[in-house]
Amino acid sequence: MKQFFPGVYSFGGKAATLNMVKGISVYGEKRIQVGKDEFRIWEEKRSKLAAAVLKGIKNLPIKEGSKILYLGAANGTTVSHVSDIVGLNGFVYAVEFAPRSMSDLISLSEKRKNIFPIFADARFPERYAEVGKVDVVYADLSDPQQVEILLRNAVFFKSGFVMIALKARCVDSSEKPKVIYDKSRKELEEKCRILDFVILDPFEVDHGFFVGEVKS
Numbered sequence: 001m002k003q004f005f006p007g008v009y010s011f012g013g014k015a016a017t018l019n020m021v022k023g024i025s026v027y028g029e030k031r032i033q034v035g036k037d038e039f040r041i042w043e044e045k046r047s048k049l050a051a052a053v054l055k056g057i058k059n060l061p062i063k064e065g066s067k068i069l070y071l072g073a074a075n076g077t078t079v080s081h082v083s084d085i086v087g088l089n090g091f092v093y094a095v096e097f098a099p100r101s102m103s104d105l106i107s108l109s110e111k112r113k114n115i116f117p118i119f120a121d122a123r124f125p126e127r128y129a130e131v132g133k134v135d136v137v138y139a140d141l142s143d144p145q146q147v148e149i150l151l152r153n154a155v156f157f158k159s160g161f162v163m164i165a166l167k168a169r170c171v172d173s174s175e176k177p178k179v180i181y182d183k184s185r186k187e188l189e190e191k192c193r194i195l196d197f198v199i200l201d202p203f204e205v206d207h208g209f210f211v212g213e214v215k216s
């Protein structure tokens, strides 16, 4: 079977992950049976990480067995696919501060034993320090300060890698997206080596996506 990355499969040009909880879709996505395995189509218009995969990132530090700190988990759409990829030997610590989304995340974590919802503000990593060292910090916060928040978490949790979905208009609606991407790159480069940058249009308008390795 064709794969974009280990654990990320290709079905007719769309991405998909091996469903950890057979028979159940998380956000209405299509499921496909192949022999004994069931795959979930990973909708690129619903998940910026799926869009980044289709737009050709070359590095995916999220792997089987990885420990991921996910900032801005919302209802768990992307978190659920990350949960499929890391599998039962991995961990997804899903930080979210909106109560309604947290309630959906708690329901999701009851079915998926590798998701640990954390009801907290991602600006204050010391409030969930018990997470400990992680492999990757992923941020999708729609916050003008989100690069700074990502780096603060990456340093605090001694992460090897960072990934960030950046909504240009949310950082500064008066600037051109390219200016925002360049500024964000410089900010990230203070602590990381950039491995990938892709623009997510047309799947997500005016969004950029970075993958970086934290400098030791």
Ligand SMILES: C[S@@+](CC[C@H](N)C(=O)[O-])C[C@H]1O[C@@H](n2cnc3c(N)ncnc32)[C@H](O)[C@@H]1O
Pocket: 046, 047, 048, 071, 072, 073, 074, 075, 076, 077, 078, 079, 095, 096, 097, 098, 101, 120, 121, 122, 123, 140, 141, 142, 143
């Ligand atoms: C764009 S949505 C995330 C979508 C999600 N990553 C996905 O792909 O399914 C941004 C989320 O970040 C949350 N958020 C924003 N700032 C936050 C903060 N400081 N701490 C925790 N959550 C935050 C919002 O409540 C919202 O649910």
